[in-house]
Amino acid sequence: MAAKAVRCTRCGRRARKQIEAWNVETRSGRIVAVICPTCQTPEDNAEAEINEATIEYIGVTPDGRIYGRPKAVL
Numbered sequence: 001m002a003a004k005a006v007r008c009t010r011c012g013r014r015a016r017k018q019i020e021a022w023n024v025e026t027r028s029g030r031i032v033a034v035i036c037p038t039c040q041t042p043e044d045n046a047e048a049e050i051n052e053a054t055i056e057y058i059g060v061t062p063d064g065r066i067y068g069r070p071k072a073v074l
Contacts (some may be wrong), residue, residue: 008036023048029065 006015008022013036015022023044025033035044057068 006034008039009033010035010039013038026066029061029067031066 006019006022007013008015009025010033015034015036018037021037023035023040024031025035054071055068056071057066060066
């Protein structure tokens with residue numbers, strides 16, 4: 001069975017290339033929204049930059065939750 005296509009939660013656009021430019025919204029480690037670059041607000045971008053600078057994402061649990069830890073400050 002083919003994997004389900006990833007679509008933007010806001011506009012329905014299908015992810016084809018450059019998926020790394022897309023943001024995800026999580027709650028309790030679960031992905032609840034996928035947002036394409038066109039639909040991202042400045043607030044979405046700022047939050048993503050802050051998370052990238054402060055959180056080291058480690059992996060995914062068997063039940064599908066994303067987990068991470070604070071990045072070490074040197």
